[in-house]
Amino acid sequence: MIYADNLKKNFGNIEVLKGITEHIAKGEVVAVIGPSGSGKSTFLRCLNLLEEPTSGKIIIDGDEITRKGADINTLRQKMGMVFQQFNLFPHLTVMDNITLAPIRLKKLTVSQAQERAYSLLKRVGLLEKAGSYPIQLSGGQKQRIAIARSLAMSPEIMLFDEPTSALDPEMVGEVLDVMKSLATEGMTMVVVTHEMGFAADAADRVVFMDDGLIAETGTPHQIFQNPQNCRTQSFLSKVR
Amino acid sequence: MNNFLVRINEILIGGNRYKLLLSGLGVTVQVTFFSAIIGVFLGLILALMKLGDKSKGILRFPYIFASAFIDVIRGTPSVVQLLIIYHIVFRQVKGMPAVFIAIIAFSINSSAYVAEIFRGGILAVDYGQTEAGTSLGLSKFQTMRYIVIPQALKNAFPSLANEFIVLMKETAIVGYIALQDLTKAGDFIISRTYNAFIPLITVAIIYFTIIKILTKLFNAFEGRLRKSDLR
Numbered sequence: 001m002i003y004a005d006n007l008k009k010n011f012g013n014i015e016v017l018k019g020i021t022e023h024i025a026k027g028e029v030v031a032v033i034g035p036s037g038s039g040k041s042t043f044l045r046c047l048n049l050l051e052e053p054t055s056g057k058i059i060i061d062g063d064e065i066t067r068k069g070a071d072i073n074t075l076r077q078k079m080g081m082v083f084q085q086f087n088l089f090p091h092l093t094v095m096d097n098i099t100l101a102p103i104r105l106k107k108l109t110v111s112q113a114q115e116r117a118y119s120l121l122k123r124v125g126l127l128e129k130a131g132s133y134p135i136q137l138s139g140g141q142k143q144r145i146a147i148a149r150s151l152a153m154s155p156e157i158m159l160f161d162e163p164t165s166a167l168d169p170e171m172v173g174e175v176l177d178v179m180k181s182l183a184t185e186g187m188t189m190v191v192v193t194h195e196m197g198f199a200a201d202a203a204d205r206v207v208f209m210d211d212g213l214i215a216e217t218g219t220p221h222q223i224f225q226n227p228q229n230c231r232t233q234s235f236l237s238k239v240r
Numbered sequence: 241m242n243n244f245l246v247r248i249n250e251i252l253i254g255g256n257r258y259k260l261l262l263s264g265l266g267v268t269v270q271v272t273f274f275s276a277i278i279g280v281f282l283g284l285i286l287a288l289m290k291l292g293d294k295s296k297g298i299l300r301f302p303y304i305f306a307s308a309f310i311d312v313i314r315g316t317p318s319v320v321q322l323l324i325i326y327h328i329v330f331r332q333v334k335g336m337p338a339v340f341i342a343i344i345a346f347s348i349n350s351s352a353y354v355a356e357i358f359r360g361g362i363l364a365v366d367y368g369q370t371e372a373g374t375s376l377g378l379s380k381f382q383t384m385r386y387i388v389i390p391q392a393l394k395n396a397f398p399s400l401a402n403e404f405i406v407l408m409k410e411t412a413i414v415g416y417i418a419l420q421d422l423t424k425a426g427d428f429i430i431s432r433t434y435n436a437f438i439p440l441i442t443v444a445i446i447y448f449t450i451i452k453i454l455t456k457l458f459n460a461f462e463g464r465l466r467k468s469d470l471r
Binding site: 048050073074075076077079080081083085087088089090091092093100101104105133134135146149150153 | 366368369371372373374375376377378379382386387390391394467468469470
């Protein structure tokens with residue numbers, strides 16, 4: 001479903017991604033772990049072209065999105081993204097946050113969009129917050145709304161960029177629960193995370209990145225119980 | 241005290257001179273109001289041009305144009321701009337009402353300041369908002385229109401209100417192109433009555449009162465804009 005071929009990204013003279021080749025299958029839940037500065041977030045942001053790769057190809061559903069003239073906006077409708085800092089729209093109510101894109105992109109009528117928003121709010125357990133503004137919500141609630149907002153576009157792929165890193169510890173669980181339920185429903189997910197527990201429990205596969213490259217990939221069991229790469233071993237010994 | 245009231249009566253009511261002040265106020269309000277509306281519209285366009293592409297070939301043109309325009313307008317006195325538009329630009333055009341010319345001059349003048357206010361307001365919106373908008377599949381334009389600009393307006397509103405007030409007082413120079421605004425009307429009454437104190441203080445009080453009312457209205461409106469900031 002997602003295929004990255006020798007993906008490279010430079011910021012000025014700094015080479016952040018040094019050639020990533022990776023295939024993510026439909027319905028697969030991939031956790032991307034690794035030390036700070038290893039290029040995890042940059043890799044994720046390249047997948048929906050929030051960062052433009054310096055070279056290499058990304059192919060989504062057989063469609064090369066890195067070619068010139070590719071319809072990026074339509075592609076992004078198929079890929080939801082959840083940010084570390086939530087990025088809810090502060091001037092809109094929760095309901096309007098969720099319905100803005102489906103209505104403006106004419107995917108749904110106003111009443112369909114609202115109906116869908118209610119069912120998504122119910123799903124993330126925040127039905128009573130439809131009329132609230134983002135500032136009235138806790139961090140965990142904001143992130144659950146952000147997930148609902150992405151899901152409103154009925155994406156085929158969800159990208160998560162450290163979704164729990166900005167949360168107070170007691171709020172991490174509520175967000176991870178929503179993500180786990182998505183995972184069990186067969187959503188294709190790429191999750192950059194520091195939550196080793198989530199990677200171990202919910203991911204089908206773990207990708208360990210270091211210094212702009214994928215150092216090792218395997219099932220959670222392989223990576224956490226029996227890492228082969230010495231950098232994976234040293235990273236895991238520090239985070240556990 | 242009685243004497244003073246008699247003087248006021250003589251100077252302002254006598255010869256129906258208060259009517260001069262009222263029609264002058266009408267001119268002041270007209271020029272301010274229309275210049276402000278056109279200025280905000282042009283200013284937003286200039287701000288977007290200035291925030292546009294700065295890097296590549298022909299696409300840089302809007303940025304260069306807007307920057308140069310803002311530079312020139314901010315770098316020259318508004319009186320000089322008004323006189324240039326009156327004496328040079330519209331020299332050949334017969335029968336162009338002076339009010340129009342004043343509105344054109346002040347629209348252009350105000351747009352430069354408004355552009356910088358908007359630019360600041362837009363830059364103050366976190367870039368994550370743009371990323372969130374585009375990641376949902378909204379186009380750049382839709383993201384600007386529905387996500388960034390509404391927040392930028394809220395950021396910019398206090399400065400915009402200030403610009404409106406500055407603009408109103410700035411229009412006191414339209415006497416230079418023989419337009420009888422509030423200030424010019426006061427001036428005219430001095431020349432007729434040889435009394436400066438009463439007409440000038442009256443004019444000052446009228447400006448102050450209008451601006452005081454406007455400030456109240458702006459504050460009330462700002463409160464409504466801030467609705468989403470309240471817990």
